[in-house]
Amino acid sequence: MTDEEIKKAILEFREGAKKNDDQRDAGLPTEVEGVKRFNDIPYGDDPKWNLLDVYLPEEVSGPIPTIINIHGGGWCYGTKETYQFYGLNWAQRGFAFVNANYRLAPDVTFPSELDDVNRYMHWVEDHAEEYHFDTNNVFIVGDSAGGQMAEQYVTILKNPEYRALFGYKVPDMTFRAVALNSSANFMLDPGTIKNVINGYFTQDTLENHREMLDTEKYIQSNFLPTYICTATEDFIRNNSIKFDGFLTAKNVSHVCKMYGDEKNPRGHVFLINQKDDLARLANDDEMNFFKKYIK
Numbered sequence: 001m002t003d004e005e006i007k008k009a010i011l012e013f014r015e016g017a018k019k020n021d022d023q024r025d026a027g028l029p030t031e032v033e034g035v036k037r038f039n040d041i042p043y044g045d046d047p048k049w050n051l052l053d054v055y056l057p058e059e060v061s062g063p064i065p066t067i068i069n070i071h072g073g074g075w076c077y078g079t080k081e082t083y084q085f086y087g088l089n090w091a092q093r094g095f096a097f098v099n100a101n102y103r104l105a106p107d108v109t110f111p112s113e114l115d116d117v118n119r120y121m122h123w124v125e126d127h128a129e130e131y132h133f134d135t136n137n138v139f140i141v142g143d144s145a146g147g148q149m150a151e152q153y154v155t156i157l158k159n160p161e162y163r164a165l166f167g168y169k170v171p172d173m174t175f176r177a178v179a180l181n182s183s184a185n186f187m188l189d190p191g192t193i194k195n196v197i198n199g200y201f202t203q204d205t206l207e208n209h210r211e212m213l214d215t216e217k218y219i220q221s222n223f224l225p226t227y228i229c230t231a232t233e234d235f236i237r238n239n240s241i242k243f244d245g246f247l248t249a250k251n252v253s254h255v256c257k258m259y260g261d262e263k264n265p266r267g268h269v270f271l272i273n274q275k276d277d278l279a280r281l282a283n284d285d286e287m288n289f290f291k292k293y294i295k
Contacts (some may be wrong), residue, residue, distance in 0.1 A: 006199045007175045010076045017077050024273055028085045035091040037084075038131070043100065043123040044116060052100035052120055053080050054131050055091035063134030064096040065294055069122060070117055070153070072144030072182070072269060075200035076105040093287050094239050095163040096133055098124055099191045099220060102248055105200035110209060111166065113200065114149050118168050121153070135156040137294050141289050143269045144236075147183025151243075152180050152215045154224050162218035165224075181225040182269045185239045185246075187213045194273040209264075219250060226254040227289045229282055231266035234258075255289060257282070 001009070031037070044050030056064060067090055071078045080087075080099045087097040087292045103118035128135045142150025156163045157170055187193060188210070193201045201213070226247060230240035237258065244256035259282050260266035271282040 001195070001198060003106070006196065009198050010106060010196045013074060014077045016088060017073065018082075024275070025082070025085055028086075028274055030084060032088045032092060034204070035088055037088070037091075043120045046103060049101045049103040050116060051080070051121065052098060052123070053084065053087070055084075055087050055097040055099065056131065057091050057094050057096070060132075061093055062132070063093070063128075063136070063291065064132050065137040065139070065290070066096040066098065066124065066133040066135075067139045067290075068098045068121060068139055069100065069141065070142035070146035070149045071100075071102075072142070072146040073104070073111060074196050075145045076196050078104070078146075083272070085252055086272045089283065090287075093283075095139075095287075095290075096131065098133075104195075108200070109202050110200055110205045111157075111212060114152060114166070117149055117153055120165075121171045121173075125173050127213055128173075132290040138173045138175050139290050139293075140175060140178040141181070142178070142183065143181035145184055147180040148185060148187060148215075150178055150180060151183060151185060151219075155215050155218050158222050158224070159218045159220055160165050162215075175224055176227040176295070177227065177291070179229065180235060180240070181229045181271055182231070182234050183228070183239060183243065184241045186216060216246060219246075219252075221251045223247070223250065223252045225289075225293055226252060227257040227286050228254060229269070229271060229286065230256075230258050231270050232258060232260035232262070233265040234270075235268055255285075257285060 035055050036058055039053050040051045043052050071083050080101050083099050087099040090097040100120045102113045140150050228240050230237045247254045271279040273279045
């Protein structure tokens, strides 16, 4: 695909994805009982994209276990506004939820989005006292493209050799576990990087940053405890199943669950849907997994 063809495909993808997300979330409240929200807080230099929201449970005293979200969207779509309902739900469950935007392809290419993720991780560290974040109990959640970045960021945290490729500094926080929801893994597998994804992982990226994309090469047994969530009709379901086996071989503590069945199928990133009973169950399961690691 040419650059112009990629840009056109991205615009079409964004339009379709937003229409589907808006239909899914129609009628959901942006203010919910028991949660206070702080909107459009800058964490970097880009005035449009380096913004985040914070959702806090009102009735929790002392430091609050904190979830840092990395949203999905094929590296070229998605906003914190789309994920606000999902984040408010976590705050109702007693967690602080950090819900951030990051710059999108084709305006940026790899690893610029991960650079933004690293920026807001450090923002959480720097503003922990102000928002009562419990920096001793921090969790990462990522779905789809955000799952790929979550996997990558955890590997950066845990492997100094891999971290050196990016030049990041580890935030002064204790990360307890990660949830990968319909995650995109194994980016170097043949046929993975195609269509709109080429807007972020360009040919130049593949030629000059290939080692940085070989995340699984650097995963060790000290990878964070991991919750892998997929669904019967998730179009990248096999990524999750393969990653389940991969973590088993690495002796990494993890759970892998596939939701839905033949009569009640579920699709890609279904657990974002706040109107779905099975999505609520999946979120319950992830919450219970996280709570096991709170110290």
